[in-house]
Amino acid sequence: MKKQRPVNLDLKTIKFPPSAVSSILHRVTGVAMFFALLFVIWAWAVSVSSPDGFANVQTIMDGVIGKLIAIGTASALTYHILGGIRHVIMDMGHWEELESGNNSARAIIALWVVLTVVLGVALW
Amino acid sequence: MVTNQASIKRDGVQDYVTLRTTAAIITAFSFFMVWFFITTDELSYEIWRGLFTGLGMKVFTFATLVAVMFHVRVGLWQVLTDYVKAPGLRAVIQFVLNLIAFVYVLVGLFVLWSI
Numbered sequence: 001m002k003k004q005r006p007v008n009l010d011l012k013t014i015k016f017p018p019s020a021v022s023s024i025l026h027r028v029t030g031v032a033m034f035f036a037l038l039f040v041i042w043a044w045a046v047s048v049s050s051p052d053g054f055a056n057v058q059t060i061m062d063g064v065i066g067k068l069i070a071i072g073t074a075s076a077l078t079y080h081i082l083g084g085i086r087h088v089i090m091d092m093g094h095w096e097e098l099e100s101g102n103n104s105a106r107a108i109i110a111l112w113v114v115l116t117v118v119l120g121v122a123l124w
Numbered sequence: 125m126v127t128n129q130a131s132i133k134r135d136g137v138q139d140y141v142t143l144r145t146t147a148a149i150i151t152a153f154s155f156f157m158v159w160f161f162i163t164t165d166e167l168s169y170e171i172w173r174g175l176f177t178g179l180g181m182k183v184f185t186f187a188t189l190v191a192v193m194f195h196v197r198v199g200l201w202q203v204l205t206d207y208v209k210a211p212g213l214r215a216v217i218q219f220v221l222n223l224i225a226f227v228y229v230l231v232g233l234f235v236l237w238s239i
Contacts, residue, residue, distance in 0.1 A: 030199050034221070037192070041228055045235045047169075048176055054169040077154060084147050091144075 022105035025112075026083040029076035036073040071123050075116040082108040082115075139198045146191035153188040173239060182236045189232040193225040 008014065016024070047057040060066040086108050089095060095104040164171060175181060200221050208214040 027203050030196075031203060034196050034200065034225075037228055038224075041231055045231060048173045048235065048239055051169045054172060081151055081154065084151065088144070 018102045018105035018109065022083060022086070022109060025079055025109070029080045029083075032076045033073060033080065036069065036076065039069055040073060067124055071116075071120050074119050074123065075112075078115050078119065079108075079112045082112055142194050143198050146195040149188055149191040150195065153184060156184070176236060176239045182239075186229075186232055186236055189229045193222075193229050196225050197222060 043057045043060070046053040048054070061070060086095070086104055089104070090101075095101050160175065161167075176185065201218060204214050204218060204221075208217060
């Protein structure tokens with residue numbers, strides 16, 4: 001027999017806690033970087049092969065698409081490293097409580113946003 | 125223990141150690157590249173190619189690519205087991221993704237070889 005239980009599917013009242021957002025971001029940035037490597041390794045292979053190849057890659061990196069890919073990849077890497085450092089700190093037994101876990105998640109997300117802005121300004 | 129050693133199955137501890145150790149290598153390489161780009165005023169073809177001519181940098185770059193291969197082997201598997209429930213489909217996707225990671229390593233090897 002099915003129990004009648006209250007179900008809340010009102011999306012406006014359902015919210016991910018910061019630690020969940022941090023976890024999802026770690027996954028998204030990881031998968032994104034895996035595919036970004038396709039571009040990164042291609043660009044690297046071409047740019048070191050010949051002066052012409054280097055010039056070609058330089059032209060692409062000066063374009064809007066090249067810059068967006070570069071900033072996006074660097075931003076993803078930044079978050080993934082921050083999330084990784086948080087994981088290592090948690091390995092050592094810190095930030096494992098509900099409050100400290102959520103606060104550390106908020107902290108790295110905030111730090112990531114700041115670093116991405118710095119990155120964006122530097123690379124644009 | 126015998127069956128444990130004889131099987132190629134991984135366990136959680138192995139995955140954990142793999143993730144952390146490879147992450148350390150990839151992070152070190154990332155920081156090195158950031159330092160290189162910051163300290164290089166005008167990046168030219170000669171400087172860029174020259175960076176990868178030394179044996180040390182070749183080993184560092186190749187080690188990083190191998191680390192990426194092992195890192196995504198665990199990481200992508202973790203993500204896939206959560207979102208792709210059909211075993212056959214997951215096996216195919218995992219095969220393709222791990223193949224791509226292996227290709228990254230091979231491309232890196234041959235490019236480094238040619239410099």
